[in-house]
Amino acid sequence: MTTTATPKVGFVSLGCPKALVDSERILTQLRMEGYEVVPTYQDADVVVVNTCGFIDSAKAESLEVIGEAIKENGKVIVTGCMGVEEGNIRDVHPSVLSVTGPQQYEQVVNAVHEVVPPRQDHNPLIDLIPPQGVKLTPRHYAYLKISEGCNHSCSFCIIPSMRGKLVSRPVGDVLNEAERLVKAGVKELLVISQDTSAYGVDLKYKTDFWNGQPVKTRMKELCEALSSMGVWVRLHYVYPYPNVDDVIPLMAAGKLLPYLDIPFQHASPRVLKLMKRPAFEDRTLARIKSWREQCPDLTIRSTFIVGFPGETEEDFQYLLDWLTEAQLDRVGCFQYSPVEGAPANDLDVDIVPDDVKQDRWDRFMAHQQAISTARLQMKIGREMDVLIDEVDDQGAVARSWADAPEIDGSVFIEGTDFQPGDKVRVRIVDADEYDMWAERV
Numbered sequence: 216m217t218t219t220a221t222p223k224v225g226f227v228s229l230g231c232p233k234a235l236v237d238s239e240r241i242l243t244q245l246r247m248e249g250y251e252v253v254p255t256y257q258d259a260d261v262v263v264v265n266t267c268g269f270i271d272s273a274k275a276e277s278l279e280v281i282g283e284a285i286k287e288n289g290k291v292i293v294t295g296c297m298g299v300e301e302g303n304i305r306d307v308h309p310s311v312l313s314v315t316g317p318q319q320y321e322q323v324v325n326a327v328h329e330v331v332p333p334r335q336d337h338n339p340l341i342d343l344i345p346p347q348g349v350k351l352t353p354r355h356y357a358y359l360k361i362s363e364g365c366n367h368s369c370s371f372c373i374i375p376s377m378r379g380k381l382v383s384r385p386v387g388d389v390l391n392e393a394e395r396l397v398k399a400g401v402k403e404l405l406v407i408s409q410d411t412s413a414y415g416v417d418l419k420y421k422t423d424f425w426n427g428q429p430v431k432t433r434m435k436e437l438c439e440a441l442s443s444m445g446v447w448v449r450l451h452y453v454y455p456y457p458n459v460d461d462v463i464p465l466m467a468a469g470k471l472l473p474y475l476d477i478p479f480q481h482a483s484p485r486v487l488k489l490m491k492r493p494a495f496e497d498r499t500l501a502r503i504k505s506w507r508e509q510c511p512d513l514t515i516r517s518t519f520i521v522g523f524p525g526e527t528e529e530d531f532q533y534l535l536d537w538l539t540e541a542q543l544d545r546v547g548c549f550q551y552s553p554v555e556g557a558p559a560n561d562l563d564v565d566i567v568p569d570d571v572k573q574d575r576w577d578r579f580m581a582h583q584q585a586i587s588t589a590r591l592q593m594k595i596g597r598e599m600d601v602l603i604d605e606v607d608d609q610g611a612v613a614r615s616w617a618d619a620p621e622i623d624g625s626v627f628i629e630g631t632d633f634q635p636g637d638k639v640r641v642r643i644v645d646a647d648e649y650d651m652w653a654e655r656v
Contacts (some may be wrong), residue, residue, distance in 0.1 A: 222331040223252075223258055223259050224259055224327060226262070226265070227263070227280055229264070229265060230267030230273065233409070236407070237265060237294075237317060237320070241294070241323050244320060248333045257288070259288055261288075261291070261292060262291050263292045263323060264295075265294050266281070267296055268377060269296065271552055271554065271555075272552065281293060281308050281311065292327060293315070294317070294322075296377045316377065317378050318378070353604065353636075355402045355635055356620060357404060358405045359392065359393055359441075360384070360408060361383065361406060361414050362409070362413075364378045365410050366413060369480075369490055369491050376556060383414050385421075386415070386430050387425045387430070390430070393444060397445070402447060402602060402638065404444075404448050404449070406437075406451060407452060410452060411453045412455070413454070413456075415432035415434070415437075418432045420432055438471055439470075448470075449474050450462070450476065455477055455499060463513070464510075467510040472616045474516070474619070475513065475515050479499075479517045480492055480518065480519055481523065482499075482537035483529075483531075483533040489559075489562060490523060500537070516546065519546065519548045521551065522550050523567070524551070524559055525564030535578070544587065545624070546583045548579050550569075550573065584648045587648050587649065588647065591624075591646035594646060598641065598642050599641065600616075600638055601638070602637075602639075603634065610628055610630055611627070611628040611631070613625065624651065625651075626650070626653050627652050628641060628653050629654065640655070640656040
């Protein structure tokens with residue numbers, strides 16, 4: 216049978232930027248095979264849902280979206296982190312057509328083939344897709360995934376059981392992808408993985424080649440090569456191992472954005488031990504101080520968990536005092552939520568009651584908000600480059616080096632004479648606890 220109608224796929228991508236990159240890979244393959252990606256359930260021949268399974272609320276959202284897709288379309292393929300719990304998905308939604316875990320790109324594409332075969336007359340040499348593949352982010356920024364999995368065994372986390380041990384991509388492949396993205400108009404590369412600092416450990420920092428030059432598969436060398444491409448390069452999910460010290464000079468020299476996303480999670484040595492967190496010790500504050508001496512513009516963002524099993528009021532107070540000392544710029548906080556299969560569930564310690572968790576979260580947020588507000592106030596009067604994200608009749612919404620898309624603040628500029636992706640020089644005229652207002656210089 217020759218299929219002449221263009222097969223259509225609906226796609227829902229949930230969870231973190233790492234899952235978004237998985238979605239982009241699947242969609243690029245489907246586009247290469249002649250499938251059209253459509254924005255509504257009604258127009259699709261089949262719907263793929265890329266799930267998140269990190270915490271209970273994310274699993275609940277995934278199950279809800281799967282149910283919505285079944286109701287609106289009927290033919291649903293499930294993949295992603297929650298896919299490792301096939302039984303739990305099928306208990307709620309027995310009619311899903313197939314379930315696969317994260318990074319199982321071929322199985323997802325094969326499942327699509329079974330429901331709606333590709334066109335036999337499709338010619339991938341004529342029906343071209345962009346050389347950078349299908350992107351789900353705006354044209355001017357892109358996530359660059361450098362590895363999969365994680366070698367840590369943090370007691371609150373099940374990512375290693377979902378995504379496996381660390382597997383680094385060859386540095387030549389990463390740099391070739393980055394180059395394609397830059398040639399396609401990307402102005403900012405956001406480097407992501409489960410543990411960016413550990414990049415290349417599994418490959419023993421093997422030497423690879425890019426543009427005929429030898430490059431080691433290691434964070435410092437990767438950053439040096441990316442910094443030669445003339446675009447913003449932002450590092451996410453960096454653990455403060457000693458090798459992080461190596462990239463601070465690149466930031467001070469303006470080659471990398473002076474921005475580190477470090478998931479500290481807590482400060483109390485006792486709680487960190489219960490969490491089984493790697494590379495965290497009392498010298499962290501001294502290292503932050505040293506980084507800022509070398510690179511005064513350095514922005515540090517982080518996430519923390521309050522109410523972890525066994526956390527005492529004394530531990531929590533230690534955390535607040537540490538925040539005062541650390542003066543982090545951007546901070547997110549979660550109340551501890553037990554994750555099925557996580558070792559923290561079996562710790563022989565007192566569980567923190569929900570009302571205490573809520574109280575500590577409120578106090579944490581108020582404490583950090585005062586710090587963030589004061590740090591932004593210090594930027595009023597400064598000139599800086601910003602990247603325009605969107606423009607409407609109210610003006611432009613931009614980001615500075617200190618702001619990652621969708622998780623940090625924005626810079627608002629009057630005027631409509633901008634395009635998304637423009638780099639503009641501005642002067643900061645006002646700020647609140649999260650955002651800044653600026654005028655064009």
